[in-house]
Every structure is written in structure tokens, then in C-alpha cells.
Amino acid sequence: MRKETVSLVLAYVFIFYATLNADTVYLKNGRSIEGIIKNEDNEIIELGVYGGSVKFSKSEIEKIEKGSPEDENILRKNWEKQKIENQNKILRQQLEEERKPKKVEFSQDTQNIILNVTLNKKVEASLVLDTGASHVMLRKNIAEKLGIDLDRVKPDTIVQLADGRRVNAKRIILESIKVENVEADNVEASILLDDVGGSGVNDGLLGMSFLKRFNFKVDYKDKKLILEKL
Numbered sequence: 001m002r003k004e005t006v007s008l009v010l011a012y013v014f015i016f017y018a019t020l021n022a023d024t025v026y027l028k029n030g031r032s033i034e035g036i037i038k039n040e041d042n043e044i045i046e047l048g049v050y051g052g053s054v055k056f057s058k059s060e061i062e063k064i065e066k067g068s069p070e071d072e073n074i075l076r077k078n079w080e081k082q083k084i085e086n087q088n089k090i091l092r093q094q095l096e097e098e099r100k101p102k103k104v105e106f107s108q109d110t111q112n113i114i115l116n117v118t119l120n121k122k123v124e125a126s127l128v129l130d131t132g133a134s135h136v137m138l139r140k141n142i143a144e145k146l147g148i149d150l151d152r153v154k155p156d157t158i159v160q161l162a163d164g165r166r167v168n169a170k171r172i173i174l175e176s177i178k179v180e181n182v183e184a185d186n187v188e189a190s191i192l193l194d195d196v197g198g199s200g201v202n203d204g205l206l207g208m209s210f211l212k213r214f215n216f217k218v219d220y221k222d223k224k225l226i227l228e229k230l
Helices: 003-016 069-099 140-145
Strands: 023-027 032-040 044-049 052-057 061-065 102-105 113-119 123-129 136-139 156-160 166-179 182-192 204-206 214-219 224-229
Touching: 023 044, 032 052, 032 069, 069 224, 123 140, 136 140, 136 166, 140 182, 156 182
Parallel strands: 123 204, 136 182
Antiparallel strands: 023 032, 023 061, 032 044, 044 052, 102 224, 113 123, 113 166, 136 204, 156 166, 166 182, 214 224
């Protein structure tokens, strides 16, 4: 292994294991690294370290000090502890990123805010933002694209549109609704069974069963819907 490559690989490991006890490899360049020797032959030593292993040519090594089985157990426990801490850190970072307000673009006609969404990760639809709708509402043809057999969905229900009309519908749970880079899972929706004609619903309405997952605000100037995950 080239010495400059070894230096890059070990830069973090030297810092992290400075106070741990296990097998210690002392290099001729003055550095040392602690780990657990996994394999050794006449030319190469493979040292297990946190996250993987590194190999050294014996020509690079000044000496090796081997730790006790107790030292090895302590080191393995520290590795496991560090692994859990790193996983928790990544989860916290992911949650923080998810909770940052996201801005998604919308289009607008004379009356409505229109958003392009992806349903169940496969069907594209154009939904009208409607804070007065208790659920996401979808036209029957969208349900067909989603492969939903409405004959097997019970019971029927009645929903009221913004213009006051009451129409027959069936309730379902959508696996997901995604608006650009913002997604919500297991969202309640109603499939409109009646022909609602040109009632300004496009492919449907993006109602509160989706919106209640977020703090949301409409920026009419920049045509952005700002969503902050709760």
C-alpha cells in the first residue's frame, strides 16, 4: 500500500482510537493505529478498524504490539457504541432536514391554486389546493390509473364540493402523495364516483388529510406553497 494512501485512510482513525487498547501497529513513518488483526502473512497485515479494515505491507511496519482478549472486547464494544451514535446522528440530521420548510411551485388560474402531485409513487395528477376539503378528493379516472378496484371498496359515502353539490364517493388510503420533494404517507382520500364536470377540481382536490401534516403558507407573489412538516 502506498504511504500517502495509508495516511489518508487513517487520518480519522488515529484521532478516534488514540485512547483505546487493542492490537497496535506502529509504522516506520512514526504513526500508529489500533484495531484488531484479522489476517497476517509474510508480506501483509490486515487490521480491522471501525467501519472496515486496512492493509499494511510489513515493509511499512516498525513493530506490532498485540493486546489481550479483554482489550479486543473493549474495542469491539466501543465500535458498536460509536456505530449506534453515528446512526442516531444521521437520523437526527434527516429529521431536521425533513422539518425544514420546503417551497413547492404552483400554477394558478383565475380562481384556483394548482399543484402537480405524484400518487402512490406512480400516477401523476393535477390537484387544486382546497383548505375547505376535509380529505384529498380524486376523480374516478385517477382511481383507475392507480389500479383501485372500487367495487371492493366499501362503504360508499357522500362528500360536498365547494359549490355546495353533494356527490357519491368512496374512501381509500393512498400509500403516498408527493408534491415535488415533499411527501406524506398513508393519506386518506375520497374517490368521486359521480361526474363533477367542469367544477374546477382538475384531477381532484388537495385537501386537509394531506395539508394537516404540515404548517403551510401560500406565497402568491412567488407562486410557492411553503410546507413545514409537523
